[in-house]
Amino acid sequence: MELTGRLAAITGFIPPGTVIADIGTDHARLPVYVVERGICHAAVATDLNEKPYRSALQAVQNRGLAGKISVRRGDGLRPLRPGEAEVVVVAGMGGNTIRQILAGAPEVLARVRRLILQPMVDGGDLRRWLAENGWRLVDETLVEEGGHLYVIDVAEPGRETVTDPVLLEIGPRLLEQGHPLLSAYLDKLAAGYHRVLYALARSRSSEALHRTVELTVRLKRIKDYLENNRQLPD
Incomplete structure (x- = not known):
């Protein structure tokens, strides 16, 4: 079984010998991969919806892994028992959905000793929640797949020293690393801000004007980071 670039990058953050829980597992590709290759000796795969749950169950049975991978249907972390999984993976969902999953159990x-998270949108909201709830961002990376950029955040219990909302929006470890895809990612963030500001320009409410000022300041900082990153030597 081969993995997509995103899932392959996630496996690189899984400490060998741990038990993982893959939340929203879909076809259970990640649990099957890490168990078959001996990265993990056991895994839990969960999904809320009946069809992906059945697909995951079938995939695990077809590979003869029912004794090592437990497939469960349920909401977020709720199908897990405390202490059952040391590493939790939540990939391919919105950042605020991931935040709700984590807060829900x-x-x-x-x-849990490590979170590996891949938010599709609202990554800044998710990082702020982590920082405010006793989680330290230990690593981050960017993956390009199918013409899209995806961010992966790795967090462990501890105190996150970065509290600046703009830095948490970008990803503090990405900035510190000077990730090779950082400029493209900052371009993507800036484009998102431009779209929101364009929509706000149609309103004359005080709330819209306040939001416009706030986002304009943030956009300026993102562009400053982008310019500085482009000036760094290769």
């Missing part, structure tokens, strides 16, 4: 989350 505090007794399970309290026993």
Whole structure:
């Protein structure tokens, strides 16, 4: 079984010998891959919806892994028992959905030692939540796949020293690393701000004007980081 670039990058952050839980597993590709290759000796695969749950169950049975991968249907972390999985992976969902999943089962989350998260949107909201709730961003990376850029955040229990909302919007570890895809990612963030500002320009409400000022300041900082990054030597 081969993985997409995103899932392959996620496996690189899974400590060998751990038990993972893949939330929203779909076809259970990630759990099957890491168990078959001996990266993990066991895994839990969960999905909320019946069809992907059945697909995951079938995939695990077809590979003869039912004794090592437990497939469960349920909402977020709730199908897990506290301490059952050391590493939790949540990939391919919006950042605010991921945040709600993590917040929805505090007794399970309290026993998790590492989170590997791949938000499709609202990554800044997710990083702020992590920083405010006792999680430290230990690593981040960017993956290009199918003409799109995806960010992967890795967090562990601890104190995140970066609290600046703009830095959390960008990804503090991406900035510190000077990731090779950082300029493209900053361009993507700036384009998103431009779209929101264009929509706000149609309103004359005080709320819209306040939001416009706030986003304009943030956009200026993102563009400054972009310009500085482009000036760095290769």
